[in-house]
Amino acid sequence: MQLLLDFPTIGEPHYAQAIPAEKIREQSVKFYDINKNKHPYASLGEKATKVVREGNTVHVYMTAIRSHLTPDNIEGIQVGDEVFFHVTNLEQDWDIPHGFAIKHAPNAELLIMPGETNTLRFSPAAPGIYPFYCTDFCSALHQEMQGYLRVSPKGSNVPLKWGTGHPDAPATVAAK
Numbered sequence: 219m220q221l222l223l224d225f226p227t228i229g230e231p232h233y234a235q236a237i238p239a240e241k242i243r244e245q246s247v248k249f250y251d252i253n254k255n256k257h258p259y260a261s262l263g264e265k266a267t268k269v270v271r272e273g274n275t276v277h278v279y280m281t282a283i284r285s286h287l288t289p290d291n292i293e294g295i296q297v298g299d300e301v302f303f304h305v306t307n308l309e310q311d312w313d314i315p316h317g318f319a320i321k322h323a324p325n326a327e328l329l330i331m332p333g334e335t336n337t338l339r340f341s342p343a344a345p346g347i348y349p350f351y352c353t354d355f356c357s358a359l360h361q362e363m364q365g366y367l368r369v370s371p372k373g374s375n376v377p378l379k380w381g382t383g384h385p386d387a388p389a390t391v392a393a394k
Contacts, residue, residue, distance in 0.1 A: 248312045250333030257335035259304035264288045268390070269380045276301045276378075282316040282330060283308040284357045286382065287350070289390075290365030294378030297342055297371055303328075303350070306335040317353030320367065327353045342369040 252262055261267045261279040267288045270277045276299050281288045287305075295301055305318045307330040319327035320340050328336045342348060352363035370376040380390055 246312075250310045250312065250331070252306075252308060252310055252333045255306065255333055255335055257304070257306070259302070259337065260335040261304070261306045263308070264382070267380075267382075269294075269378055271378050274299050278303045278380075280305045280318075281308050282306070282318065282352060282363065284314065285359035285362045287318075287352065287363050287365050288382045289380035290382050291368075292365070292380045293368040293370075294376050295342065295367055295369045296374060296376075297345055297369060299342065299369075301340045301342070301367070303338045303340065304335055305330050305338070307332055309333070309356075314356055315354050316356055316363070318350065319353045320350040321348055329354060340367075342367075345369050345371050 255262065259277065259279060261281050264281050266279065267281055268279045269289065269292055270279070271294075276295060278289070278292060278301060280303055282305055303318060303320070305316070305328060307314075307316045309316070309332040311332060314332055316330050317327050318330065318336075318338055320338070323338065323340045325339065328338050330336045346369055348367040348369060350365050350367060352360060356363070368376070
């Protein structure tokens, strides 16, 4: 191809993006071992997911894998609680990141790379149903990666419970 015109522009991104593959090929990681995740709130499998209340602080140990989040239905959160969603991406292939966001959260979404755990903090200001969802397209079933957080008024007696799947499926209730 013949170059017709070239201007001396500074920082033109196409000049900076091409490098020989030999420079990075040997350092490329194609598989992320989930067992190397040392995050203190990691859930290394769906059976390790849980919701734990410590006073006004609630820790949601959640997993993301193509087609669903676990847990995807959470109840017993109260207005004013400080909720920490600790989301572990169970994927181990290099090209399957997941995202996480909750509607009305004043902070940004998470991007969770394969085998990684990231945390999003959310403090609901009003009772209601708050949808949460994956924000990074991952597969044909991406839209299935969503769930709901039910927030009750402060001082309510709604028990802390969570589950995955159909709303009528058995849920796990926190021990008192």
